[in-house]
Amino acid sequence: MxxxxxxxxxxxxxxxxxxxxxxxxxxxxxxxxxxxxxxxHPAPAKATPVPKARPVGAEASKIIISNLPGDVNEAAVRDLMQSTVGPVKSVQLHYTSAGKSTGVATVLFRNKGDGNKAHAAYHNRMVDNR
Incomplete structure (x- = not known):
């Protein structure tokens, strides 16, 4: 050809x-x-870069809360965060496919730095003796 x-x-x-x-x-x-x-022999795989930790003083506006009791709802999380930390943009409680709470919530604050405040106030702390 x-x-x-x-x-x-x-x-x-x-x-x-x-x-x-x-x-x-x-x-x-x-x-x-x-x-x-x-x-x-195949070429050796390149090392995956490790993500850098956020610098000290970074202003977080989002947190993830875990180990919540099953009866806690989004309104309760919103009320607690707004009354003790600052204005909340959104709260999302995570559920299984069967509709049961996983005990995990994502909170997005309106102000930068409020995520750091919430972390300082509630990290490894019991809320309502639970």
């Missing part, structure tokens, strides 16, 4: 380029094109 043979379907041209043929060198197979031999 010549390189000017454009009347053939693309699939046929691709198949023809990958074919090997016997040459005049004693029946050894030769390949068309510039094909590099495969490496015997």
């Amino acid at each position: 010549s390189s000017m043979d454009i009347d053939q379907p693309l699939e046929d041209i691709i198949k023809a380029k990958g074919r090997t043929k016997k040459g005049k060198n004693g029946g050894k197979l030769q390949s068309r094109g510039n094909i590099q031999p495969r490496a015997r």
Whole structure:
């Protein structure tokens, strides 16, 4: 097939380029094109960079609260955070597919830095003796 043979379907041209043929060198197979031999061992994987910790003094506006009792709802979390930390933009309580609370809530505060305040006030603390 010549390189000017454009009347053939693309699939046929691709198949023809990958074919090997016997040459005049004693029946050894030769390949068309510039094909590099495969490496015997794969290249070592590059190390994944570790995410940097947020710098001291960074102003967080979102926190995740865990280990909440099953009867706690979004309104209760919102009321607690607004009364003790600051204005809340949203509260999202997480549920299983069966509709049961997972005991995890995400709170997004309106003001930067309020996430840090909430963390300082409630990290590893019991609320309502629970």
